[in-house]
Amino acid sequence: MIDLLILMIERVGILLIVVFLLSRLRSFRQIINNEHGLKEKLLLIAVFGMFGIISNYTGIEIHSGVITSVGWQTEVDYDNAIANTRVLGVALGGMLGGPLVGLGCGLIAGVHRMTLGGYTAYACGFSTILAGLVTGMIGMHLRKKEKATPWRAVAIGLIMECFQMVIILAAARPFEAALELVKLISIPMIMINGFGMLLIMLIIQSILQEEERTRALQTHKALYIADQTLPFFRQGLNVRSCREVAEIILKGTNADAISITNEDQVLAHVGAGADHHIPLQSISTQLTKHVMEQGRILMASSRDEIQCDQRNCPLQAAIVLPLKVHGRTAGTLKLYFTDPSRMNRVEQELAEGLGKLFSTQLELADAELQSKLLKDAEIKALQAQVHPHFLFNAINTISVLCRTDPEKARELLLRLSVFFRSNLQGARQMLIPLHKELEHVEAYLSLEQARFPDKFTVKLDIDPSLEQVLIPPFTLQPLVENAIRHAFPKRAYKHGQVSIRAYRENDRMVLITEDNGKGIPVDLLGILGKQTVSSAEGTGTALHNIHMRIGEIYGGEADFRIESERDEGTKVIIMVPVHHNMEGEPYFEGVYSR
Known part of the structure; x- marks a missing residue:
C-alpha cells in the first residue's frame, strides 16, 4: 500500500505540472475566471477530459495484488485493473463548469477507461461518468450560494472516490478480485485524489x-487617472x-505615446512620434x-495597421478608443506602443476603462456647461427685474426743476444717465467692482433726495x-431703495437715516445696509429674502433676487x-469672499474707471 501511495503521488505530480503550465496561459486563466458560455464550457470539457485521459495512461496496473508500474498504460489485461487519478480531473471539471462540463469530462475519461480493458473497465467508466454529473450539479449549487471553497x-x-469503490464492488466481477483490489487501492486513491x-x-x-487583484489595481489606476484628468476634461x-x-495618461500607463483628437484634428500628442x-x-x-466612422474600439499590432503616412514612424501598435x-x-483617445508585445491585455482593459470614464466626464462637462448657461440666463433675468421703480417719478421731478432750477435739473439728468448706464452695465456683467455699485447708489440717492x-x-x-472687490450688480441699490420706500412712514415721526458700511472680516467683505425705520413685521421677517411675499407694501422681490443671485x-x-426690530429699524447683512473667480466671466480688473 505504501508503494502504491508513493506511485500515486508521482501521478498527481504530473497533473499538477500540467495545471501549473496551463495556469500561465492567458486563455486558460480567462476560461477559469470568466462566466462560462458554450464555447468556454467546451474548452473546459476538453481540458479536464484530457486530465482524465492522462490519468488513465499513467495509471498503475495491479494483478492479483501485485503492483506493476509502467511508463504509459495503453492496454490492460482482462484479469488486471489500474489505480489512477481519473476522478480528480472529472470532479474538477464538474466543480468549475457545472453539470454539462462534468458530464462531458466524465464521458471522455470514462469511455477512454473502458477502451483500455480490465475486469473493472466498465465499473470504473460508469462511476467516472456518474461522478462528473454529480460533482457538476453540486458545484453549480455551491457557486450559486458562493460556497465553493x-x-x-x-x-x-x-x-466521489469512495463512491467509485462502491461501484467497483457492486459491478466488477469476480467479486473476490474486486474486493481485494478495493482493499489495496481505496486508501491510497482516496487520500491522493483528495490531496491532488x-x-x-x-x-x-x-x-x-x-485576476481580482489585477482588476482592482486597474480600477484604482483608472479612477486615479480619471480624477487627475477631470479638471481638464x-x-x-x-x-x-x-x-x-x-x-x-502617459505617466499612468505603459504606453509610449498618447494622442487625443476631436472629429477633425489632433489636439494633443505626447511621447514617441x-x-x-x-x-x-x-x-x-x-x-x-x-x-471615428465606426464608433468602436480598434487595435493595431503593426505599423501597417496603424497606417501612419510617415514612413519612419516609431509607433508599432495602438489602442484607439472613441x-x-x-x-x-x-473624438478619440489613442495609446501607442513602440513594441507590440507591451500592448497586453492589462493595458487594453485599462484603456477601455479610461475611454468609458473620459466619455462620461465629457458628457458631464457638456451638461455642466449647459447648466451654467441656463443659470447665467436666470441671473440676468433676475437682474433685469431690479430697477423699473422710479423712472417716471424722476422724469417728473426733473421736468419741474427745468422751470425753477435749470442747473439742478441738468445735474439730475446727468445722474439719471449714470443710473441707467449702471443698469445697462449690470445687465451685461455677473460681477462688478464695489465702487461701481456705489456710483449706482449715489445716482439713485441724488434723484430721490x-x-x-x-x-x-x-x-x-x-x-x-475694498473698492475693487467684485460683487453682483444691483446688490446695494435695491436695499437702499427699499429703506427709503418702506422703512419711513409718510408721517415722519423721526428723521430717516440710512447707512452703508463695508469692512473686511478675515477673507470676506461684510456689506451692511441699515436704516432706523419702522422695521419689518415678525411674520414676514422669517421669509423675506427666501421667497416673494404678498403684502400691501411690496412683494419682497428685490430681497429675494439678491439672495438668489448671491x-x-x-x-x-x-x-x-x-435683522429687524419694530420701530428700531432694519439691517441687511451680506458677506461675500474678497477673492472670487468666475470661470468664463468677462470682467478684468481695470476695465472700469472712475
Whole structure:
C-alpha cells in the first residue's frame, strides 16, 4: 500500500505540472475566471477530459495484488485493473463548469477507461461518468450560494472516490478480485485524489485572486487617472486641456505615446512620434478615421495597421478608443506602443476603462456647461427685474426743476444717465467692482433726495481697500431703495437715516445696509429674502433676487441675513469672499474707471 501511495503521488505530480503550465496561459486563466458560455464550457470539457485521459495512461496496473508500474498504460489485461487519478480531473471539471462540463469530462475519461480493458473497465467508466454529473450539479449549487471553497472541493473529491469503490464492488466481477483490489487501492486513491484536488483548487483559487487583484489595481489606476484628468476634461476638448490630459495618461500607463483628437484634428500628442503627430494638424492615421466612422474600439499590432503616412514612424501598435458625448463620437483617445508585445491585455482593459470614464466626464462637462448657461440666463433675468421703480417719478421731478432750477435739473439728468448706464452695465456683467455699485447708489440717492429733500440722510462708511472687490450688480441699490420706500412712514415721526458700511472680516467683505425705520413685521421677517411675499407694501422681490443671485454665484462662501426690530429699524447683512473667480466671466480688473 505504501508503494502504491508513493506511485500515486508521482501521478498527481504530473497533473499538477500540467495545471501549473496551463495556469500561465492567458486563455486558460480567462476560461477559469470568466462566466462560462458554450464555447468556454467546451474548452473546459476538453481540458479536464484530457486530465482524465492522462490519468488513465499513467495509471498503475495491479494483478492479483501485485503492483506493476509502467511508463504509459495503453492496454490492460482482462484479469488486471489500474489505480489512477481519473476522478480528480472529472470532479474538477464538474466543480468549475457545472453539470454539462462534468458530464462531458466524465464521458471522455470514462469511455477512454473502458477502451483500455480490465475486469473493472466498465465499473470504473460508469462511476467516472456518474461522478462528473454529480460533482457538476453540486458545484453549480455551491457557486450559486458562493460556497465553493477548496476544502469543500476536497470533500466532494473524497466522496466521489469512495463512491467509485462502491461501484467497483457492486459491478466488477469476480467479486473476490474486486474486493481485494478495493482493499489495496481505496486508501491510497482516496487520500491522493483528495490531496491532488486540494492543490489544484488552490492553484485555481490563486488564478482567481490574481485576476481580482489585477482588476482592482486597474480600477484604482483608472479612477486615479480619471480624477487627475477631470479638471481638464471639464474644459472640453481643446489643445490646452487635452495636452494636460495626455501627459497624465502617459505617466499612468505603459504606453509610449498618447494622442487625443476631436472629429477633425489632433489636439494633443505626447511621447514617441511627437515630431510628426503635431497638434492642430488633420488626423493622419487611417486607424483613427475608422474609429471615428465606426464608433468602436480598434487595435493595431503593426505599423501597417496603424497606417501612419510617415514612413519612419516609431509607433508599432495602438489602442484607439472613441470618446463619446451623448452617443456621438466627439473624438478619440489613442495609446501607442513602440513594441507590440507591451500592448497586453492589462493595458487594453485599462484603456477601455479610461475611454468609458473620459466619455462620461465629457458628457458631464457638456451638461455642466449647459447648466451654467441656463443659470447665467436666470441671473440676468433676475437682474433685469431690479430697477423699473422710479423712472417716471424722476422724469417728473426733473421736468419741474427745468422751470425753477435749470442747473439742478441738468445735474439730475446727468445722474439719471449714470443710473441707467449702471443698469445697462449690470445687465451685461455677473460681477462688478464695489465702487461701481456705489456710483449706482449715489445716482439713485441724488434723484430721490431731489424729490424728498428732508425725508432722509445717507451715511457711507466704506473701507477704501475694498473698492475693487467684485460683487453682483444691483446688490446695494435695491436695499437702499427699499429703506427709503418702506422703512419711513409718510408721517415722519423721526428723521430717516440710512447707512452703508463695508469692512473686511478675515477673507470676506461684510456689506451692511441699515436704516432706523419702522422695521419689518415678525411674520414676514422669517421669509423675506427666501421667497416673494404678498403684502400691501411690496412683494419682497428685490430681497429675494439678491439672495438668489448671491447663492447662485458664491454658493456656501457667502451669507445673507436680515435683522429687524419694530420701530428700531432694519439691517441687511451680506458677506461675500474678497477673492472670487468666475470661470468664463468677462470682467478684468481695470476695465472700469472712475
